[in-house]
Amino acid sequence: MDQASDLHELINRAISGNRAAFGELYEQTIKQVYQTIHFLVEEKSEAEDIVQEVYIQLHKSLPKYDVQRPFQPWLMGIVMKQIHSYRRKRWMNFRILYKSAVYEKEPVAGDFSERIVEDLSHGDLLEGIYALPFKLKQIIILHYFNEYKQDEMAEILDIPIGTVKSRTHSALKKLRQENEEKKITIRKVEERHEY
Secondary structure (H helix, E strand, O other): OOHHHHHHHHHHHHHOOOHHHHHHHHHHHHHHHHHHHHHHOOOHHHHHHHHHHHHHHHHHHHHHOOOOOOHHHHHHHHHHHHHHHHHHHHHHHHHHHHHOOOOOOOOOOOOHHHHHHHHHOOHHHHHHHHHOOHHHHHHHHHHHHOOOOHHHHHHHHOOOHHHHHHHHHHHHHHHHHHHHHHHHHHHHHHHHOOO
16 A cells, blocks of 8 residues: 555544544644744744644545545645735734734744754744745745645645745745845855964
């Protein structure tokens, strides 16, 4: 049996109410789901809640899943919808708090997940990715960290493939520019300190 048919068998068992099968499905998908959410959500303390919402939505939506479609992109679609929902709620809360002049952003305490992510990738690159606008950050995370193809990203994000290509180009351009700017700054600092 191949991986896709194993996964579909697991999904069918989960749909029929088998809790162990849903637990196994969770175990097979949590790493990618968590990493994606971690990269795309600014408030790391909110990541756990969003992960929970993803799996609640997955449990509700699983009976509607079309086994003819690849599962992982379908699941990433749920992840993106939950992240968008979180961002909308966060923006509404921000506006309410801002209007009442009570908004005060508290620093986010570091957690173990940040160390794991930093171990996985180069610090400067990660910093550059975090600095990207959300729409460009999504593309980089889906393509380079989760290894989705452009057509799969278009489906996940529900945008035309041309938009995926242009966002990929823009994101890479911004990352390259930032890298070049850092190199120039480092060279200038080194030149000042040379005797």
